[in-house]
Amino acid sequence: MRPEKKTLTDRRQRRGDELSEAAAIERAKQGDAEAFQVLYDMHKRRVYSLCLRMTANTAEAEDLAQEAFLQLYRKIATFRGESAFSTWLHRLSVNVVLMHLRKKGLPVVSLEETTQGGDDDSPKKDFGTEDVALAGSIDRLHLQKAVESLPPGYRSIFVLHDVEGYEHNEIAKIVGCSIGNSKSQLHKARMKLRDLLKLQRAEKAGKA
Amino acid sequence: MNCIELEESLVESEDGSSREQRAHLSACPACSGLVEELRSIIATAVELRGSAEPSPQVWNSIEMVLRQEGLIRPQPTPRPALSSFSARWGWARWLAPAAAAVLLSAGILLYRASVADKLAQQVSVAAPALDAGMDDNDFLQEIAAQSPQLRPVYEDNLRRANEYIRDAQSAVNEDPNDAEAARSLMDAYQQKAMLFNIAMDRSLP
Structure with missing residues (x-):
């Protein structure tokens, strides 16, 4: 840790x-x-x-x-x-x-196979599209709200690694997955958070 | 390395610092923005650690279970006669404000069940009386006399309870028909009553 x-x-x-x-x-x-x-x-x-x-x-x-x-x-x-x-x-x-x-029957790590394609829950690639910039403007409350919206499997890995500071080998032991799976889930969680934060930003802009 | 490969490479090398990644990032503003945003998420995530405060009820419940299970044991603390008298009867001074707070809460509850639109009026009439009957400084001095180490905890909790009461009272004043504000005011007084009750429990011989 x-x-x-x-x-x-x-x-x-x-x-x-x-x-x-x-x-x-x-x-x-x-x-x-x-x-x-x-x-x-x-x-x-x-x-x-x-x-x-x-x-x-x-x-x-x-x-x-x-x-x-x-x-x-x-x-x-x-x-x-x-x-x-x-x-x-x-x-x-x-x-x-x-x-x-x-x-409760909730997955502590997402059940999807990270090596397989066709992942419905994975973030959409948006290279080259018009984008709302996030860098430098993420505050704690918005991130907190986005984390709450993450699927439970992604949320566990993100909280353990990025919030609580556990290393991937520790997470693998704690939740019973491979180190590679932990890394992959973390990356997907971050990408999903990025999407959620952009959605929040767009909704806020729409209301204004 | 193209954009897809760059994103896939972030699984293993999240900061985009490898030679191949840097080469792509220097020529691709979209991927450069992506890496910057992920860095920002990672940096902000640490701020979520220890950022939430549990309600006072959590400790209250823990303490009750610890007492029921016998994990908390009475500590032998010899006291001089005067101090012993104070310890034995000092808690009685807290009975009045504690009882007032409990009665106020109960009154609010009963009243709410019958006439919602008069609820806030009752709260606003009764609350100052409760405030006037409580002397927070005396309470804290008594805590300090008996358990100096606990004074900061009670002081902190008392401050929070009073802030909660002030906020809720302000909401009730703004809209006397706001049932949610009235419920918050009731909760706030219950929290304060709970503090007195816990202190009283500690003082009993």
């Missing part, structure tokens, strides 16, 4: 000073309620955002975030610190979400 940006907020920094993550983990192992909440507060946005981006559903995302933290707290006594706590939690959260998607 690629290293995440160190962008601690003032509040998190302040709380981090008061109780470090390592100290909170040790206290949580003893059943300390405050320590549980400190750990939750440190990681809630990352876990919830992952759940929300993967499901595109607020209620489901809250349920899954809750489930991920509960699983974490139930197992926290076994955490020995060999890996980063955040890595452990995020991997656990990914598993909770993927399990949920599988239970």
Whole structure:
């Protein structure tokens, strides 16, 4: 997994000073309620955002975030610190979400064979046509909306790779596909997002 | 390399930096634009990480389950006599605002069921009374006295709840017949009541 940006907020920094993550983990192992909440507060946005981006559903995302933290707290006594706590939690959260998607019968990776032609869901080539330029003008909210519109199979790979920073070999293990398939799905997801963003732009221009 | 081959090559080499890709991109504005747009999507995607905030109910539910399963255990914290008295009875000070908030929410709910167009009027009449009965500073000082580490969390949640109340109140003022605005105002007060309730639970011996 690629290293995440160190962008601690003032509040998190302040709380981090008061109780470090390592100290909170040790206290949580003893059943300390405050320590549980400190750990939750440190990681809630990352876990919830992952759940929300993967499901595109607020209620489901809250349920899954809750489930991920509960699983974490139930197992926290076994955490020995060999890996980063955040890595452990995020991997656990990914598993909770993927399990949920599988239970719902949604594909965590698109079922289409990437080597075959005639792909109905693939983005249309639009070389040489009049185009709405996107570069330099994509904001977070528009991208978020476009990600919600992605087919679930594409969405999972895009969120895991481009949002959460997992490498293709990790994604292949997590979702059970080949590395080549992960790369191919990611490319198609990005191309689909590009189309969706252009559609948004065109609709907005039409309303104006 | 033609345009189709360029696009296919982006699966393996997404940044368009290979020699063949660069050669094509330098002569093809369409493909050059495509690569630029994909780069922009990739750069913006990172901003989605950790960008959403779960509602306070998520922690509340987690805490309830942790208590039910016995994962949260009472911590032995010896206190001096005065502080012990305060800890034992200090929570009572929060009962009034918590009860007021709950009653207000219940009142709103009942009223909404009967006369929708008078709902906002009731909310706007009752809300200032609730606000006047609550002293957020006292509440936070009590939290700080008992659990200094939790004060920033409560402060943050209280600020959000008050902002939510202000926004919802403003929407109700704009359109007193807006049932959705009234529902939001009810939710906002319920969130604040929940904060007091959680604090009260923590204070009980």
